[in-house]
Amino acid sequence: MYTRKIFPVKDMAMWTRYETITFFIVSVLEVGLFVFSDHLIQFPFTPVALIGTAVAFIIGFQSNSAYGRIWEARQIWGGMVNTSRTFGIMTMDFINNDHARVPMTEEELYETKKTVIHRHVAWLTAMRYAMREPRVWEYVMNEHTNKEWSQMIYVPEKHEKFEEVISRYLSQEEIDYIGTKTNKQTAILYLQSNHLRRLKEKGFIWEFSFLEMENVIKELLTHQGKSERIKNFPYPRQFASLLHYFTWIFLAILPLAMASQFGEIAVKFNEKMDGDFNWIVWFAVPFSMVVMWVFHTMNRIGRVGENPFEGSANDVPISAIARGIEIDLRQNLGETADAIPKPFEVRSDTQM
Structure with a gap:
C-alpha cells in the first residue's frame, strides 16, 4: 500500500481543519459570553x-494500546515473511525423486513445486483479503477527512476482486473447494497439507522432510490465528466511548475556564497600570484553541491506530508484504520476469 509524500505539519492541519474551525467557534462564543x-x-x-x-492519562493509555496493536500486527506479518521463505526453501529442496517409487521428469517436478508455491501465495492472498474485510466496529474511514485521505493511498483489495486474483494461483477444483468454506485461508492450508501428504506417500517427499514441512504449516496457522485475533477483537469500546465523552466535556468547558483565568490577569493589569486591559481576555481564544486541538488530535491519532488492517494510511502494509513474499518465492522458483507480478502501484515515494 502506497501513498504520496507526507508533510506532517501541512497534512495534519488539513486532516483536522473541521475540528479547528469548531474549536474557534466554540472558543469565541464562550469567551464572548464571559465578556x-x-x-x-x-x-x-x-x-x-x-x-x-x-483525559490526558486515558489518551495516553489509548495511544499505547493502539500502537501495541499495530506493532503486534507488524511482528506477525514479519513472521509470515520468514516462515514463507523457509517454506519456499523446503519446497525447492525437499520435493525430489530421491525416494520416489515412480520418478517424475524434471518438468513434472518443477510443475509440482510451482503448484505448492502458488498455493502458498494463494494463502497469502486469502489472508490479506480476509484482513481487509470490514467489521462493524471499524469506523475510522467513515470520518470525512479520513475518506479524503483514503483517496491518496492505494489499497489493492479495494480495487481487485478476490475471485479474479485467487484464480491466478489455484486450479478450478481448488477454487470450488474453498468457495464452500467461510475461512478460505484455512481451507487453502488444508489443501496444501493434503497435497504434501500425497507426495510423501508416493515417495517424492521423505517422511522426516514431510514432518518438517508440516511444522511450517503449523507455524503458518499460528501466524494466521494471531492476525485474525487482532482483526476480530476490537479495542474495548467502553474505554473508547468514555474517552470520547470525557474529551468533549473537557473541550466544551475549557474556553470558559481559560477566559476566567485571562479575566483575572486583565483585572490585575487594570489595578496596577493606568488603562483598560480587558481586551487581554480575548487571548483565551487562541490559547484555548491550541489546547483543544492538541487533546482532540491525540485522541484521534489513537483512534486511527485501533484497527491495523482497516485500510488507512497508518495500517500495517499487508498488501505490500504479501506481494514482496510472492515475488521472492517465484523468483527463487525460477519463473521468468514477465510471469512474476510487479510490486503494487507506487503513487509517490512513500510506502505505507
Whole structure:
C-alpha cells in the first residue's frame, strides 16, 4: 500500500481543519459570553485542570494500546515473511525423486513445486483479503477527512476482486473447494497439507522432510490465528466511548475556564497600570484553541491506530508484504520476469 509524500505539519492541519474551525467557534462564543456577561458567567479552572489530567492519562493509555496493536500486527506479518521463505526453501529442496517409487521428469517436478508455491501465495492472498474485510466496529474511514485521505493511498483489495486474483494461483477444483468454506485461508492450508501428504506417500517427499514441512504449516496457522485475533477483537469500546465523552466535556468547558483565568490577569493589569486591559481576555481564544486541538488530535491519532488492517494510511502494509513474499518465492522458483507480478502501484515515494 502506497501513498504520496507526507508533510506532517501541512497534512495534519488539513486532516483536522473541521475540528479547528469548531474549536474557534466554540472558543469565541464562550469567551464572548464571559465578556458580555461582565465576567458573571465563568468556570473555575481547577476542576477543568483535573478533568484535563484524567483525559490526558486515558489518551495516553489509548495511544499505547493502539500502537501495541499495530506493532503486534507488524511482528506477525514479519513472521509470515520468514516462515514463507523457509517454506519456499523446503519446497525447492525437499520435493525430489530421491525416494520416489515412480520418478517424475524434471518438468513434472518443477510443475509440482510451482503448484505448492502458488498455493502458498494463494494463502497469502486469502489472508490479506480476509484482513481487509470490514467489521462493524471499524469506523475510522467513515470520518470525512479520513475518506479524503483514503483517496491518496492505494489499497489493492479495494480495487481487485478476490475471485479474479485467487484464480491466478489455484486450479478450478481448488477454487470450488474453498468457495464452500467461510475461512478460505484455512481451507487453502488444508489443501496444501493434503497435497504434501500425497507426495510423501508416493515417495517424492521423505517422511522426516514431510514432518518438517508440516511444522511450517503449523507455524503458518499460528501466524494466521494471531492476525485474525487482532482483526476480530476490537479495542474495548467502553474505554473508547468514555474517552470520547470525557474529551468533549473537557473541550466544551475549557474556553470558559481559560477566559476566567485571562479575566483575572486583565483585572490585575487594570489595578496596577493606568488603562483598560480587558481586551487581554480575548487571548483565551487562541490559547484555548491550541489546547483543544492538541487533546482532540491525540485522541484521534489513537483512534486511527485501533484497527491495523482497516485500510488507512497508518495500517500495517499487508498488501505490500504479501506481494514482496510472492515475488521472492517465484523468483527463487525460477519463473521468468514477465510471469512474476510487479510490486503494487507506487503513487509517490512513500510506502505505507
